[in-house]
Structures are given as C-alpha cells and as structure tokens.
Amino acid sequence: MAEATDTGSAVVINALDIASHSQARIPGSVNVPFTDSLTSEGPVARPEEVRASYEETGALEADKPVITYSRAGIAATFDAFQLARLGREDVRVYDGSLTDWTSGDARPLEAD
Structure with a gap:
C-alpha cells in the first residue's frame, strides 16, 4: 500500500463514511462510502x-489497479x-x- 500511495500507481478508495474520510485517511485516497452500495431498503444497490x-474516482479506467480500504477491511469489501x-477484476482489499x-511504522494520514 505504501508504494501505491507514494507513486500514485493505484486508485486507492476509502470505503468509510464521508466524516471519517475527512478526519483521517491514507494520503491520496478518494472516498466512495460503502453505504453508497446499499439501498434505503437494505439490499445491495x-x-x-x-x-x-466509481467513474468520478477513475476506478473504472483500466490503466491503474484499484485498492479499497476501510477501518479494518470489512467495509472495503x-x-x-x-x-x-x-x-x-483486479480490485484488491487492503487487509487490515x-x-x-x-x-508500527509511522505512516502519514491526511485530514481536511
């Protein structure tokens, strides 16, 4: 993940809600809250x-792989x-x- 964020070699998507993304996110990541994948009735959209x-983030363009993440990885799925x-077909979930x-190592976070 560190290499992807350092080089911009992947589209990195934070699946957490907008407020969480605003407070702390992996540098360079974009936000598509997992709740966008649910309908008001509960089923998956x-x-x-x-x-x-996803088009707005560039995640549907084939030139870069996509990595999703959340707090622990569950919402990222x-x-x-x-x-x-x-x-x-090349989407990866950042486990953890x-x-x-x-x-461990001090890695930076961005915030608004």
Missing part, C-alpha cells in the same frame, strides 16, 4: 446505481464487490486497512 461514484460487478496502516 444495482451496479448501474453506483457506477457514477462492499466497494470491491461493486467494482467487480462493474467489470474490474487503517488499523494496519497506523500500526
């Missing part, structure tokens, strides 16, 4: 209902699932996500 959110449904990023 259809791919065409969320396509625009929603974004990875939707991206797979939209045709991205922010919990891993902030443990």
